[in-house]
Amino acid sequence: MTIVKYNTLKLISIINILRNMRKKLVMIPGPTNVPERVMLAMVKPIINHRSPAFTQLYKGIIEKCQKVFLTKSDIIVFTASGSGGVEAAVTNIVRPGDKVLVTVFGEFGQRAAEQVEAAGGKAIVADAPLGDAPRMDKIRALAEANKDIKAVFVVYNETSTGVTFRWLKELGKLASDLGAFYIVDAISILGGDELPVDELGVDICIAGSQKCLAAPPGVVIVSVSNKVKKYLESNPPPPRHYFNMPRYFKFAERGETPFTPALPLFYALDEALTMLLEEGLDNRIRRHKICSEAFYRSLSAINLKPTAKEDVRSNVVLAFNYPTGIEDAKFRKLLDDKFDVLVAGGFGEFRGKVFRIGCMGEVNTPHVLTTVTAVSAALNQLGYQNSTAAALDEALKVLSQLN
Amino acid sequence: MTIVKYNTLKLISIINILRNMRKKLVMIPGPTNVPERVMLAMVKPIINHRSPAFTQLYKGIIEKCQKVFLTKSDIIVFTASGSGGVEAAVTNIVRPGDKVLVTVFGEFGQRAAEQVEAAGGKAIVADAPLGDAPRMDKIRALAEANKDIKAVFVVYNETSTGVTFRWLKELGKLASDLGAFYIVDAISILGGDELPVDELGVDICIAGSQKCLAAPPGVVIVSVSNKVKKYLESNPPPPRHYFNMPRYFKFAERGETPFTPALPLFYALDEALTMLLEEGLDNRIRRHKICSEAFYRSLSAINLKPTAKEDVRSNVVLAFNYPTGIEDAKFRKLLDDKFDVLVAGGFGEFRGKVFRIGCMGEVNTPHVLTTVTAVSAALNQLGYQNSTAAALDEALKVLSQLN
Known part of the structure; x- marks a missing residue:
């Protein structure tokens, strides 16, 4: 009656649940990836x-x-x-x-x-x-x-x-x-x-x-x-x-x-x-800054324009204007279905005109590189020619500041 | 990138977390035991x-x-x-x-x-x-x-x-x-x-x-x-x-x-x-009724008085008056520490005078028997002499109606 032991069958069922979960990289501005x-x-x-x-x-x-x-x-x-x-x-x-x-x-x-x-x-x-x-x-x-x-x-x-x-x-x-x-x-x-x-x-x-x-x-x-x-x-x-x-x-x-x-x-x-x-508040803030800087630099390298004016750009929610001809729903569905990366669309008068990346919480080097790769590749598939290598190159330069 | 597989080390850590959880039988009127x-x-x-x-x-x-x-x-x-x-x-x-x-x-x-x-x-x-x-x-x-x-x-x-x-x-x-x-x-x-x-x-x-x-x-x-x-x-x-x-x-x-x-x-x-x-709404309601009836009969058999008038007694939250001399805090702490069973105290002017059992959700034969045993034994320890066997006997009679 005191300590409930999980028996082997139950543990196997738990393991199966976890093994079969299809996890997306959640780069929307909240909820975000949870460790x-x-x-x-x-x-x-x-x-x-x-x-x-x-x-x-x-x-x-x-x-x-x-x-x-x-x-x-x-x-x-x-x-x-x-x-x-x-x-x-x-x-x-x-x-x-x-x-x-x-x-x-x-x-x-x-x-x-x-x-x-x-x-x-x-x-x-x-x-x-x-x-x-x-x-x-x-x-x-x-x-x-x-x-x-x-x-x-x-x-x-x-x-x-x-x-x-x-x-x-x-x-x-x-x-x-x-x-x-x-x-x-x-x-x-x-x-x-x-x-x-x-x-x-x-x-x-x-x-x-x-x-x-x-x-x-x-x-x-x-x-x-x-x-x-x-x-x-x-x-x-x-x-x-x-x-x-x-x-x-x-x-x-x-x-x-x-x-x-x-x-x-x-x-x-x-x-x-x-x-x-455990990480330390200062370290966490620094990580957010470096990751967002990596996003801004790498996506600017493929000529995406941040929605925000430069001196008020956020380190945690990054909005980018769509290049002419890129359809919001199509782009985000491709990212989701093919690359397992979730980003968000725009709000109100920005609906259909911008996409937003949540650079939050766990955000780290693999998150940034995966997202940049997926965004660049999806845009290429939708007809917006750009160099994934150039984008990744910029991202890696910035991310090298992380321990 | 598509399906995240949990590696063995992670699974072992999960198993350890679950194995070491000390679980209580949660018989308070919500939150209750969750399957x-x-x-x-x-x-x-x-x-x-x-x-x-x-x-x-x-x-x-x-x-x-x-x-x-x-x-x-x-x-x-x-x-x-x-x-x-x-x-x-x-x-x-x-x-x-x-x-x-x-x-x-x-x-x-x-x-x-x-x-x-x-x-x-x-x-x-x-x-x-x-x-x-x-x-x-x-x-x-x-x-x-x-x-x-x-x-x-x-x-x-x-x-x-x-x-x-x-x-x-x-x-x-x-x-x-x-x-x-x-x-x-x-x-x-x-x-x-x-x-x-x-x-x-x-x-x-x-x-x-x-x-x-x-x-x-x-x-x-x-x-x-x-x-x-x-x-x-x-x-x-x-x-x-x-x-x-x-x-x-x-x-x-x-x-x-x-x-x-x-x-x-x-x-x-x-x-x-x-x-x-899956259980069926009618079956679930029937189970709640039988389990609450088992509680009322078994605890009445050891002379505990329900707080509610008979024709308005709840099938899901059961309040009982404390016998003279039983202290609320002491009783519930004993149930918790020694028997790993949680019940609730009273509200407002009933504080200290009654305890409440949540007969909810998963409630089933082992829940009722464990709770009745613990309540009866704890009362005995605190000086209220009663027969656990008599209480269990009544509970079992009613619970035999469950499949």
Whole structure:
């Protein structure tokens, strides 16, 4: 009754399941490839989520997250997608009539602005053409015109366009000068680029599990500063339950979540964070930078144009414009069927015009070389003549910087 | 590059992980024991959630859910706990000023009433003492006094007290007579007791993954009638995103979810539903009834008193009062440490006074016998003299009805 031993027949069935899985190289901007160690953590035994065993798991996750976010703040883990984390941030902070300065330079900024309005707030939108990010002068001008801004919400990395907002420090300073809460949507980038939460004065930072942290999708991690906690104590949010932060704080005191957590995803997140800390946060960020640089150089060598302006190009989501005549669906199906490589299409007005590569999590030399080879070869097959050798040559030059 | 083969070293590491897992018998009211087939489905490869591969998985889940809910209605799968499903039901239906008749006979009914008020509605509460459920005469009187009721919300099985509301048919008739939406919180019971959604005229039915369906926690399944869909078309819910049903309907048309789904949990749910349909819904319900009857008879034989009144006793969550002198924490720790059996404590005013057994999902003869033995032996050790043999004898008599 004590320890369940797996018998030989069961083990053989497990082995057969794993042997026969056709695995794709998942180079979409999340979910991304998940290391086997992390996948296997999901099959750990079911435990009571109201027990010391869960509290131990939970506290380990929080401590590791604090090391990855570089914060001493509280951390909340919601069983939800990244969008749930954004909804949590907005609905806990925004009250009817509140002004929130929101950067909008793609789909996810647009959604954040919608959420602000849905909460009864007024979104002061700092926008930019797709492929670019709003610059600080524009943002400062908006702040000048709206002194009573309660919060500044920035999308650090806009997954829909492959653009990273590069002025987090300056924007944090502005938020501080305004006495506003500073909310950073880092869903697709945390762990893949710099984001020292406490140093930048970030009040709420949102990260997805299935991006640079290389865990499966289904949980979203949110850091919450003491300033926000204090605010919520005297200004409780609307009494909806699921994304109600004070409810999470209360249960966190005993190392639990208020609602039944997605236990297997908590096990996986814990393992993924352990792997990240084994590698070292700085090393992981450096690896993301080198791999993305290898992608940009190699695909530029075959004359593909990045969608993003050069100074705001993302190291974690890379968008490229299709050459004339290449059909999105045909190209991605060929990559998938023949090369077992998954990349993503474009969003909104970029649909059919760009493809996007997730350069996230486990991303490494074989991932980059396999993807570059597949992209180049598929384009050749579809009539866009290019030299795979030239592309690989550039990639290898950059990748030689990796240990 | 095509099929990734697991090499011997990796397989040995997997085997070692599984061999060394100390598994408990999880007899809490969710999460419950998950069959290995279902656990292992989680390690299937990561795929793009915007691809035909995901659409195939998604459509399979929806079709299977329709067979389990006995409905032709739309089904939504949210990445969230059961409480997220309740929030979805309430926030999509209730508008400021709307009256909702809510059954409150424990923690989860109480929360539903809070949610109605949080959405600006007015909860007309049909309550009952803990251990009982409100009776139809009381509910009818409330309905008489409030003709303009927009929705009737019933907790089919109150997990906090082990009480099942036994008049779903009569209540459905009343809701229909009132022209009200009929919402059934079946989170902890669907798959373990009768609930023919279409036959009963249920407009919204909410089921958890981690209860009688025997999948891991983290997704909640919600059926939505055409009547509700039509209502939402002309009366869109508040534009929050995460639990916004119209958003899910839109994406469901192409076999996708609006937000990144918890893919491993979708794989697991699909496998769990397949197992349920292999067994047959009727057989599964019969098994739950026989196992719960075995629990009630055997523990009554050693003079433990069920918390619930006899005609509302649940077949899936069984609460028993502690005999005088037995300490909750001590008892459950002993069960856990020495017998590797997990049961749950009480909620609210029942905390410390009752323990609860989840009779859910995989529950079978060895589960019942192991649990009864452990409960009886632990009570003996703590000074409550009783005959384990007498308890087992009663259990075996009932369990002999199982194939």
